[in-house]
Every structure is written in C-alpha cells, then in structure tokens.
Amino acid sequence: MIRVLVADDxxxxxxxxxxxxxxxPDISVIGxxxxxxxxxxxxxxxxPDIILMDIRMPGIxxxxxxxxxxxxxxxxxxxxxxxxIEEAFAQRLLEAGAHGFISKGSQHDEMVQAIRSVFAGxxxxxxxxxxxxxxxxxxxxxxxxxxxxxxxxxxxxxxxxCQKVADIADRMFLSPKTVNxxxxxxxxxxxxxxxxxxxxxxxxxxxxxGFSEAE
Numbered sequence: 171m172i173r174v175l176v177a178d179d180x181x182x183x184x185x186x187x188x189x190x191x192x193x194x195p196d197i198s199v200i201g202x203x204x205x206x207x208x209x210x211x212x213x214x215x216x217x218p219d220i221i222l223m224d225i226r227m228p229g230i231x232x233x234x235x236x237x238x239x240x241x242x243x244x245x246x247x248x249x250x251x252x253x254x255i256e257e258a259f260a261q262r263l264l265e266a267g268a269h270g271f272i273s274k275g276s277q278h279d280e281m282v283q284a285i286r287s288v289f290a291g292x293x294x295x296x297x298x299x300x301x302x303x304x305x306x307x308x309x310x311x312x313x314x315x316x317x318x319x320x321x322x323x324x325x326x327x328x329x330x331x332c333q334k335v336a337d338i339a340d341r342m343f344l345s346p347k348t349v350n351x352x353x354x355x356x357x358x359x360x361x362x363x364x365x366x367x368x369x370x371x372x373x374x375x376x377x378x379x380g381f382s383e384a385e
Contacts, residue, residue, distance in 0.1 A: 175216060175218040177202070177224055183274075197285060205227045206228075209227075209235045213242065220249055230324065233323075236250070240266065249294065250263055252273065318356060325342075329369070
C-alpha cells in the first residue's frame with residue numbers, strides 16, 4: 171500500500187484528491203496539510219511514502235518544506251503539485267529533493283501513474299510541465315530570481331503571497347528587523363521598490379499563480 175500525504179492550502183483540492191486516491195486499491199491517503207509547517211509535522215508523525223506538495227502555500231511554502239522533509243528522511247518522496255512552474259524554480263525544487271512534478275490540470279489516471287512511478291523510485295514530470303520547461307529553456311531570458319540566495323527566495327515568496335513582515339518573522343524564527351534586511355536586499359537585487367512591484371515580478375516568473383509572460 172502506498173501511503174500518501176496531500177499538502178495544499180485549498181481544502182476542496184485536498185479533499186477531492188484524497189477522495190479520488192482512496193478509491194485506488196494500492197493507495198491510501200493517510201493525512202492532509204494546509205501549509206508547509208503542517209506538511210513537515212505530518213511527515214514526521216505519519217511517515218508517508220509520497221507527499222503531494224503544493225509549492226504555493228501560506229507560511230514557509232512547498233519549496234522549503236520539501237527541503238526540510240527530505241533532510242529528515244530519504245524514505246519520503248515529494249511529488250510537486252503545481253499549476254505553473256519555470257525551469258529555474260523547478261531546478262531549485264529538484265535540488266531540494268523533489269522527485270517530480272504533476273500539473274493541477276492533470277487527469278486522475280495521470281496522478282495515479284505519477285504516484286506509482288515516484289513510489290517505484292522513478293522521476294515523473296507531467297507532459298505539459300515538461301513542455302513548458304523545454305520552451306522556457308529555449309525562449310526565455312534569465313530569471314531575475316536566480317540572483318537570490320535560498321533564504322532571500324523564501325522571504326520573497328512569502329512577501330508575494332501577501333504575508334506581513336511580522337508573520338514572516340514568526341514563521342522563520344527571525345526578528346522583524348532581520349526580515350526587513352532581507353526584504354531590502356531583495357528589492358536591491360531585483361531592482362524593485364515595493365512589495366507590489368515584487369509581486370508583479372513574481373507573477374511574471376511563476377512565483378505565484380496567475381499570468382505568465384510565457385503563456
């Protein structure tokens with residue numbers, strides 16, 4: 171039996187996926203998580219085989235949660251659940267320990283196939299995501315977010331997901347002053363001057379759901 175944890179901040183998405191997967195004879199959804207912190211906690215407690223991980227969630231988000239979970243144990247395999255992703259961000263997720271990417275627009279049968287493939291030790295990338303990554307490699311210019319350190323990228327993702335400095339500080343166990351230092355460093359590196367400009371840049375480069383210049 172393949173034990174699956176579903177991590178997504180949308181309750182309807184989580185419950186729908188769980189309902190569909192539980193109909194499979196060899197898959198059991200053993201838990202759900204609404205943010206990155208819950209995903210880490212549930213991974214520790216429940217020890218799933220596979221985590222379906224949304225990357226854009228409140229708190230530390232799917233990227234940092236993936237990194238922390240794969241550091242905890244090599245037995246858990248993370249399958250990233252996403253609507254859109256750029257090559258540079260996909261590379262960071264692979265480096266963090268992700269085993270593949272499944273599109274939120276995928277059919278049920280493909281999700282089941284992806285889970286079984288990753289459980290068997292293989293990598294899986296949805297065809298539509300694979301096509302986007304190939305086109306991105308051919309056509310796009312450099313992603314400005316590549317300039318950021320891992321911690322700066324984490325702070326940037328939380329800002330573009332509308333989290334306040336005090337909340338970011340609490341979740342990252344930092345002082346608000348330190349978070350603001352990261353924030354202004356991000357602004358300088360990316361040549362933006364406000365959270366709004368940073369969010370627009372994040373939208374164009376796939377850090378938040380929305381439009382993309384590649385679409």
